Amino acid sequence: MSSEQIIFYILSFWFIASSLAMIFARNAAKAVLFLVLGFFSAASLWILLEAEFLAITLILVYVGAVMVLFLFVIKMLNIDKSTLRAKFAGYLPLGLIVALIIIAEMTLVLGGAQFGLEVMPSPAKHGADYSNITVLAMQLYTTYVYPFELAAVLLLIAIIAAITLVHKNEINRKKQSISEQVNVKAKDRVRVVSIASPSKENK
Amino acid sequence: MVSLSDYLILSSIIFCIGLVGIFINRTNIITLLMCVELILAAVNTNFIAFSHFLGNEAGQIFVFFILTVAAAEVAIGLAILTLLFRVRGSINVDVTNSLKG
Incomplete structure (x- = not known):
C-alpha cells in the first residue's frame, strides 16, 4: 500500500464519517460543524488530485463564508428542536434501501473493470x-x-x-396602501383656503 | 496508486449519504440545504477526479461555476428561510402548506 493510498483512505474515512454524523446530528449547529469537517476532507482530496486552487477556494468560500452564514441563520432563528425529528424513523428505512441500491449499482458500474488503473492509468505528477x-x-x-x-x-x-x-425597514419605498386610499375623505385631501379678493383691497 | 474508480465510488457514497439526509430530515429546511451542499461536493469531486485522470482542465472550470451557483443558491435560500421564519414563526416544512399542493 503506497502512502498516497493510505492518505486517500484516511481522508475518505473522515469525509464519509463526518457526512454521516452531519445527517444524523440532532443539533443543526453541530451538523454545520460536521459539514465543515467534511469540506476540509474534500479539499484535502482535491489537493491529492492536484486541484490546489479549487481546494483553497472550497475552504475560503465554503467554510469561510457559506458555513458561517449557515451558523448565523441557525443562531438567529429560534428553532424548536422537538418538531424537527417528528418523522425521523418513518423515512429512514426507505432512504437506506434507496441509498444501498444506488451504491451497489454505482459500484458495479464504476468498479475497477471500467475505471481501474489498467483502463485509466494515473497521470504523471507535475513538476514544481x-x-x-x-x-x-x-x-x-x-x-x-x-x-x-x-x-x-x-x-x-x-x-x-x-x-x-x-430588508425590514421600508425606507424610501414607494408602496401602495389600498385601505388608506379607499377610506380617504375629502377633507384629508382638499384644503379650503379663504383668500381676500383683490377688488376689496383696492377700495 | 489510487485509481479513478476509488474516487468515483467515494463520491457516489457521499452522494447517497446526502440523499438519505434529504429523506430523513424532511422537516428541517436548514439541514435540507446542507444535504444539497453535500451532494454538490460529491459531484465536484467527480468532476475533479475526471479532470485529473483525463488531463483536461475543463472539469475544474465546471467546479468553479458549480461553487459560484451553489453560493448564490445558499444566500437566497437562507434569505427566504429568514423571511419564512419572520412570517410564520417556524421553519418546519409542514407549516408551509398554504398552497395545498
Whole structure:
C-alpha cells in the first residue's frame, strides 16, 4: 500500500464519517460543524488530485463564508428542536434501501473493470514549476470568459435578491396602501383656503 | 496508486449519504440545504477526479461555476428561510402548506 493510498483512505474515512454524523446530528449547529469537517476532507482530496486552487477556494468560500452564514441563520432563528425529528424513523428505512441500491449499482458500474488503473492509468505528477492557477486562469479568461462574466452577474443578482428579501425597514419605498386610499375623505385631501379678493383691497 | 474508480465510488457514497439526509430530515429546511451542499461536493469531486485522470482542465472550470451557483443558491435560500421564519414563526416544512399542493 503506497502512502498516497493510505492518505486517500484516511481522508475518505473522515469525509464519509463526518457526512454521516452531519445527517444524523440532532443539533443543526453541530451538523454545520460536521459539514465543515467534511469540506476540509474534500479539499484535502482535491489537493491529492492536484486541484490546489479549487481546494483553497472550497475552504475560503465554503467554510469561510457559506458555513458561517449557515451558523448565523441557525443562531438567529429560534428553532424548536422537538418538531424537527417528528418523522425521523418513518423515512429512514426507505432512504437506506434507496441509498444501498444506488451504491451497489454505482459500484458495479464504476468498479475497477471500467475505471481501474489498467483502463485509466494515473497521470504523471507535475513538476514544481507547474502552476494550477496559471492553467485555470488561461482557460477561464480565454475560452470561458463569457460564462465567467455571467457568473459575476449571477452573484450580483443573488446579492440584490437576498438584501431585498430580508430588508425590514421600508425606507424610501414607494408602496401602495389600498385601505388608506379607499377610506380617504375629502377633507384629508382638499384644503379650503379663504383668500381676500383683490377688488376689496383696492377700495 | 489510487485509481479513478476509488474516487468515483467515494463520491457516489457521499452522494447517497446526502440523499438519505434529504429523506430523513424532511422537516428541517436548514439541514435540507446542507444535504444539497453535500451532494454538490460529491459531484465536484467527480468532476475533479475526471479532470485529473483525463488531463483536461475543463472539469475544474465546471467546479468553479458549480461553487459560484451553489453560493448564490445558499444566500437566497437562507434569505427566504429568514423571511419564512419572520412570517410564520417556524421553519418546519409542514407549516408551509398554504398552497395545498
